[in-house]
Amino acid sequence: PIYTDYFFDEPAYNTHDGGYVPLEVADAPEMALRIPPLLKPDKETATDTYYTVEAQAGETQLLPGKKTKTWGYNTSLLSQTLVFAKGKTMHIDLKNSLPELTTFHWHGLNVPGPYTDGGCHAPVYPGETKHIDFTVDQPAATLWLHAHPCPSTAEQVWHGLAGMVLVTDDQEAELPFPRNYGVDDIPLVLQDRRFHEDNQWDYNQDYDPDGVQGPTAMINGTINPYFDVTTQRLRLRILDGANRREWRLHFSNDLPFTQVASDGGVMPEPVKFTHLMLTCAERAEIIVDFGSVKPGETVTLYSDDTPLVKFRIHDYQREDVTLPDHLVDIPDPEVTPNMPVRKVVMDGMDEYVMIDGKKFNMQRIDARQQVGNVELWDVKNNNKTDSGMVHPFHMHGTQFLVVSRNGKAPYPNERGYKDTVGVNPGETVRIKVRFDKPGVFMYHCHIIEHEDGGMMAQIEAYDPAHPKTYKLMDMDTL
Ligand code: C2O
Ligand code: CU
């Protein structure tokens, strides 16, 4: 089948928010879509890769006229793309050249917490360089890197601190997917911004506790982008990198596309769509086949009614590829016997957001789960069904399986591993969670202002054979 709806509850779309900011096409010329370069390792051996990731301030030409003051990793805005090959050990210098404290969070990466994970307990102070090492042991996936200092994650991401991280492995490499980076394998970081006087961003002026939005779509740090397509098929690695905005994606003429991977990697089965909604921090890898489009034509990617990227189709070599019905086997571990179902409740909107009736406290561990145990979590969105919003629930330190939505089957593209799942108002999403690495890990709503506003908690994944203590930061010491 080809699915033609967005699945999420229409009354909960962000378009119904009092503070919704509709997208508008910027009054600016079209520009070639920026493709973030691949970050060059400092050194590479058969088993080890060494990177330096530097958070830095700069300026970026986004609109005609004055450049915009922006932040980025190894570039002025967003990031160069990091590649982590499965099985290899990464050694990363984290350098902070910004005027304030930041952290480097590897969203979706299975590494120990809380320091390597880079949540709020892993500050890197201005002028400082910290070092992390870890071995990549998860399947190929599209992950991302973003700042995570509490409670200014949202503001730092708005400044530009976000980038793509691609995990590669041998299994994915055998699948008939496009993988020529920058040619037919393209990252798409979807964000929105408001430009003020002299083309500058002003986070505080635009502040909204339900999530900051702007009317201008910014794709890979490009306004009004086009991309020159030179192959029949294109793989788009789409990330909702916005603070608040949901993207309801569809192509002109409802051109169908196939989702092959979600947050945690390749899905067991490909899923065909004409429409796809992403909530904050979710990723979808889709393959678009332009075989029905003639060279010279343009196919536009929209969110609701606003064009995001124009794909200009050029001559391409005919290459009809049918994807297999089954892509990969994924483990579906048995739930550990006699474990009660864990309950998590996301409550409130605006300043009143909480988890389980509490606001986030960096010093408080809210839950504990043994490393290796497989447990069911019931994640509930307590908002009213007629006036609430979709809260994207994200967990650090694990990729989980979506078991059900209000007892019913999850959406067709939720059959693979995920680290973020949108929960509709009044809905309970049951997920299956296992931690493979010990640590203190955050779980939270990924509307970043909700996270900063306290809709966040933390769990210790512990190994009884190797008890650990952690130095947890305090808001006051930041
Ligand atoms: Cu995308 Cu707590 O992170
Ligand atoms: Cu994360």
Ligand code: CU
């Ligand atoms: Cu939320």
